[in-house]
Amino acid sequence: MFSTALLVSRWLFIALLIVPVGAGIVAVLLPALSYFPAIGEHHFSLAAFSRLMQVDSIVHMAMLSLFTGLMATFIATVGTLSILAISYHTAMLGWVQRLLSPVLVIPHAAAAIALGFILSPAGWPARLVSPELSGWIAPPVVSLLHDELGLSVTIALAIKALPFMLLMALSVLAQPHLADRLQKQVCVARTMGYTPATAFLSVVWPVLYPLIRLPVLAVLAFATANVEIPLILGPGSPPTLAVAVLQWFNNVDIFMRLQASAAACLHIGVTGLAIIIWLLIEKGAAALFHRRRCTGARNFASWWLSVIAYFTLGTLILLMLCMLISLVTWSFATYWPFPDTFPLGITLIHWQTSLTALSQPALNALLIALPVSVIAVGLSLLVLEQEQISHRATVSPGLKKEAVLFLPLLVPGVAFLFGLTWFSQFIGAGVWLPVLVSHFVYVLPYVFLSLAVAYRRFDIRYTYVGYGLGASPYDVFWKVKLPQLFAPIMVALALGIAISFSQYLPTLLPGAGTIATVTTESVAVSAGGSRRLSAVYTLVQMIMPLIGFALAWWLPLRFFNPAAWSD
C-alpha cells in the first residue's frame, strides 16, 4: 500500500512538472502558427511571425532582454565567486549567509519597487545630497529609472539572483563528503603558498561550478524572461520582449494575441540564445583560468576577488538599508516636500487604508500558497522516501529527476504560462485551478531542492534501527523520519509559501486578472501615483513571507522536541 503510493508519487511528480509546461508550450505554439479556432483562424501559417518581424523595435526588445539577463547573471555569478573566495571557511561566511537569506524571500516585485524608490529623482539618496551637495532644489529631470539600457532592471535582477546563487553554492558545499575533501584540498594549496582566494578559485570553484550550473542557467533564463521587474523599472518604449508580450496579449484587439504568441515563441529562442552565449562565456573563462593557473601565480586574481567581493557586499548592504529606510519612511509620511530628508509628520493612515484594501488579496495569496505548498512538500517527501527506500540515492543522486525540476525554471514563464492560459480557457478550467497549477510548477522545484538536502543527509541507520524494532516502512516514515525532519520540513513549507506569494505572472495570466494577490496589487499600485500606498504594499509583501519563516523557526522549538518539556 505504502510502497504503491511511493511509486505513484514519483510518476505524479514528473508528470506535474512536464505536463503543464508541455501543454503550455504546445498551446502557445498553435496560435503563434496562426491556428486559433476561437477567432476563426483554422490555417497554419507564419503570418503572425512575419507581422512580428515587421515591428520596428523587435530586435531592440530582444537585445534588451538578452542584455539585462546576461548582465544580471554575470554580476551575480562573479559576486558569488568573489564572496565565496574571500569568506570560504571563515566566520564571515555564516554572517554573509544570515545577511542574504532574507533577501532570497523578498518577492521580485517588491525588490524592484523598493529599488525604484531609491533610484527615483525624489528618492531618499537624492534628498540626502540636496540641496547642499547637488544644488537641486527640485527633483532632477534626469532619472535613473526606466533607463534605455535597462541598467536599473539589471541591478534589481542581480540583487535577487546573487543570494539565490550563493545559497545554492553553500548547499552544495555543505554536502559532507564534498566539504571534507575540498577543505583538505584548499589546505594543501594553502601550504603550497597560494592565497586563500586564489586557492578557492583554482581548487574549489572548478569543482563547485559544474554542480551549480543548472541553478545558474535557471537564474539566466528567469532574468531574460522576467516580467514584473522590467515592468516596474525598465524602459517603456521599447520595453523588454517579455513586457511587450504581456502588452500585446492584453491588447483589446484580439488578433494581437497571435502576435503575442509568436513573440512568446521568439522568447524561447531568445532565452535559448542567452543560454548558448552563457555557455560560450563559460568555455572562454575556463580556458583563461586554466592558462593563468598553469603559470602557478600564488596570488592570481586574489586582489581583484577581494575588491569585487567587498564592493558587492558593500553595495548590497547599502542598497538594502536605503530601500528599507525609504519604504518605512514613505509608509508613515505625511507631507514630504523635496529636498527635505524627513517628512514633516508621520501618520498611520496609509497603513490603515492599505491593510483594509489588502485583506482580500492577502487571503487570496494564502488560499493559493497554502494548498500549493502543502501538496508540494507532501509530494516531495514521498518522492524522496521512494528514492531512499529503493536505495537509488546510492546509485545516482536522482539526476534525471533533478533535470526535470529545472524544466519550469528554464522555459521562459512568459511563453508556457500564456499557453497554459490558452489551454485552460479552452478546456474551461476556470481561473483557480490554472493559477494553483501554475504556482505549483514554480513552487515544487524549490521545495524539493530545499527538502532534498536535509532528507539525503538523514542517517539511514535510523531507518534500519526502526526496522529492527519491528516498525514498518510506513511507521518509520511517519513516526521516525518526519518528526526528526520537522524543522527542515517547516522551512520548506515556508519557502514554498514565500515563492507562491511572490508570483506575479502565474497569478495574473491563468487567473485572467480576476484573482488579486498582494503581489499583483502591489505591482498595480506601483504604476499609480501614490508613493505612500506603494510603500505600505511593498512592506506587506516583504513581511508576509518573513512571518512564515519565523513560524518555521519557532514551531520546531515547541513540537517534537522533548527538551522543551523536560528540565
Place this chain on the structure above:
Amino acid sequence: MIKKNTLTLHSLSVSKDSRTLISVDTEVKPGSITTIMGPSGIGKSLLLAAIAGVLPATFTQNGSVCYDGAELTALPAHKRRLGILFQDPLLFEHMNVAQNIMFGMPQNELSKQQRADTLLADVGLQGYGQRAVQALSGGQQARVALLRTLASAPRAVLLDEPFSKLDMQTRHQTRCWVFDNIRQQGLPCIMVTHDEDDALDAQGPVITITQPEQDTDKLC
C-alpha cells in the same frame, strides 16, 4: 532436528557485479555471540545488512538466513525482528528516553511506561525516562539503545562495530554489560568488528574474514 532460538546463515554471501565480497556459513546458538572479524572495507557491514534485510540494491545476496528452521530471507526487514545496534546509539531525538524504549515494545504489551521505567531503573538510570536523549552521556545513550532493542523482544541481535566510538574506559565496561544482557536473555547474536578485544570479551566463536587472494593487489 530444529534447534530452538537459533539463527543460521546458510552460505550467506554478498556480491557486487558477480564478484563475491563476503561469504559466511554458520549457526549461532541462543545466548552465544559469534564474532565476524576482518579489516575495514571488506564487507562485514554489508553482511549484517543482508541479514537484517536492508542490503542496498547495488549488491546481490545469495544463501539464506533462518531462525528456528524458518527462513527469514523472504521477509521484509521490519518483519524479521532482528534488533540492530550501530556504533552510534541512534536514539530518536524527537522522543524522550522512555518513548524511545517504548517505541519497539510489542503492541499488545500492557503498561509500557511502567516497564520502561523498570528497565531504566535496572541499569541505574531511574528517573531518566522523561529526559531528552541529547541530555544523556555517551555511555548512558549506549545503555538506552540496548534497552530499546531488548524491549522490542527481538529474535536475535546484530552488532555493527558497536563499541568503536566509546573511549577506552567505558568501552570494556559497556561491552561486558551488553554481552551479559544478551546472554541472560538467551538471544543469538552476531557482531562484526575489527577490534580483537571485542572478540575476546564475546567469548564465542570467531570467524575471521581475509582478503580474497586475487584482490589483494588491487585494494592495497
